[in-house]
Amino acid sequence: MKKTSLLLIGFMFIFPPLWAQETPAPASLNTELPTTKPASPALQEPGSTTPTIEPVPLTPPPETTPPQILSPDLLKKQVMMSEDWPVSFVILDDDLIVEVSLNGETLPITPASTIVIKQNLHFKTGRNLYTLRAVDQAGNVSTRSFLVGYNLEEQASDEGGDDQKGWALGAVLGFYLETDDNPTLDLSSPIDVGGLSVQGVVEDSQQADQRQRFQLALSASKPNYNLFLGAAKTDYSKVDNQILGSQVMFLGGGAGIKRGDRSAWNLDLLLTDINLGGFDYAQTIGFKPNIEFSGKEGVERYRHQWGLEFATKSFASTSLTSGNQTGLFWDYRSWDPLDRYNFKFTYGQDTEGSLTSDHSYLTTQFDWANRWDAGLLFNIGFGIQYLNYKNEEPLTTQTPLGATRVDLPLLFNTALGWKLSKWTFKGTYDYRANLSNKVIYVRTLTGLAVNASF
Structure with a gap:
């Protein structure tokens, strides 16, 4: 027992109790914190492999914002x-x-x-x-x-102006040299239409063809009256595509009865004779009665027309029956000395002489062009149609377009060129695509155009 007590007392002297240990003093608030700055090479121990990092001055990025x-x-x-x-x-x-x-x-x-x-x-x-x-x-x-x-105020009155006295004579001619990459509206690359694979018969490499177009129109006009006549001809270079060539001759005129300073009743007439591939195709007689509201703000003029488009069609082929085209339209135009804008909306019924060609249509189109007397010229246009052929079945009914043939043709065109006095020279681009459950195609036309007006 005595031996055990001595061992316990010795243990307490060697390892004092926790309450007897000295509590360390708190660190001073002024104690310097460890630095993260790398040591200077002069302070490194000889033979040390610790890499040193020298501070690199930052160069501000160059200013890129223009004035x-x-x-x-x-x-x-x-x-x-x-x-x-x-x-x-x-x-x-x-x-x-x-x-x-x-x-x-x-x-x-x-x-x-x-x-x-x-x-x-x-x-x-x-x-x-x-x-x-x-x-x-x-x-x-x-x-x-x-x-x-x-x-430029007088120049703004060349459309619908009333300052003109007597008859004004004019002539417009144009020549176009174009590359048509799909004149037959073929679809050589297969696509899926409602689960059905559709492919044309002409290879892509064989589709493109060169074509030439020539147009000429003569006119005579005075306030509330106008007369015009002209012709247009299109020819393709390849023998297989010559059947696609066309000749069109037209004659027409218009008359208006003013109702005050800002409105008028108008009637337009157009006769056409159409030849396709060297053979007679059709003759048409078109009427367009409409009411017009016009105005002027400064040098800008504008015009609204609401009316009816009606045409009778007589076909040369005995397999085609005569038919009519009937439509309602709204035509808005504005122009000033610097540019011209046109928007047209049409809804109607049309036929090409057969039961399956009968269709209804809905069309919107707008065009813009600058009107500089000389120098750079630019114009742009866009249009879309909805065509419903109620008597023609589609390739498949497994599409959102329904159980009858529906076409959605899209059109985009633009031109950039130069005007010298009465002559204009332009590069043209025309893109067309038809979203359809029956006839699907993509077509572009690029070329050069030379026009003159006298």
Whole structure:
């Protein structure tokens, strides 16, 4: 027992109890925290393999935002009635603007981040194009153009104007050289239509053909009356496609009875003779009675027409019976000295002389073109149709288009060219696609067009 007590006392001296241990003092708030900065090479131990990282100064990225050009006095496109016009240009940038030019002429400036330029512009009769160019210290370039028409009010009246006295004679001719990549509306690549594989008979490499078109029209017009006649001819180069060539001759005219300053009753007449592949095809007589509402805002004119389109068709083939086309339409047009816009909506019934060709149609189309007297020309158009052939069965009924043949032709066209006096030269592009449960195709036409008007 005594021996055990001595061992216990010795154990307590060697390992004092927890309450007897000294509590460490709290760390000072000023104690320096461990640094994460890499050691300097001079402080590294010889032979150490620890890599060192030297701080690299950051280079700010180059400024890529171009200057901003503003003008409180000019729009992108406008018509002025005054020959002289004071204008201001304001140029803003985060960097220094070091160079400014107007129509290629350098303007004197003091480099700054905000520059105000005042100019007194003198307009010539016709179209005046002003292009302002600004360059900042980083080399970023910004340009902005302003198109100003001056003394053009009379030119806006060439459609529907009442200032004309007596008869005005005119002639328009055009020549088109085009590549038609699918003149037969074939579908050589197989596609799936409601689970049915559809494929044409002409290979892609054999479809394309060159064609030439020629058009000529003569006209005579005066307020409320117009007469015109003309012809159009299309020829394909390949022998197999010559049957697709056409000749069309037409004669027509129109008359109107005004009802006040802004409305009129109109009646248009059109006679056509159509020849396909060197053989007679059809003759048509068309009537278009309509009511017109027109107006003018500044130099801009606009016109609404609502009416009926009616045509009788007589076919040369004894297997085709005579038929009629009947439709309701709304035609809206607006024009000013700088551009022209047209939108047309039509709904009706049509036939091509057989029971299966009878169909209803719904059509929308719009076209826009600039009207510059000279220089760059541009136009664009888009259209879509809905055709329902109630007496023709589709290839398959397993499509959303229904149990009868339905066609949805899409059309997009554009042209870019140049006008010299009375002549215009354009490159043209025409894209057509038919979404259908019976006749499916894609077709593009590209070419060159030369037109003249006198």
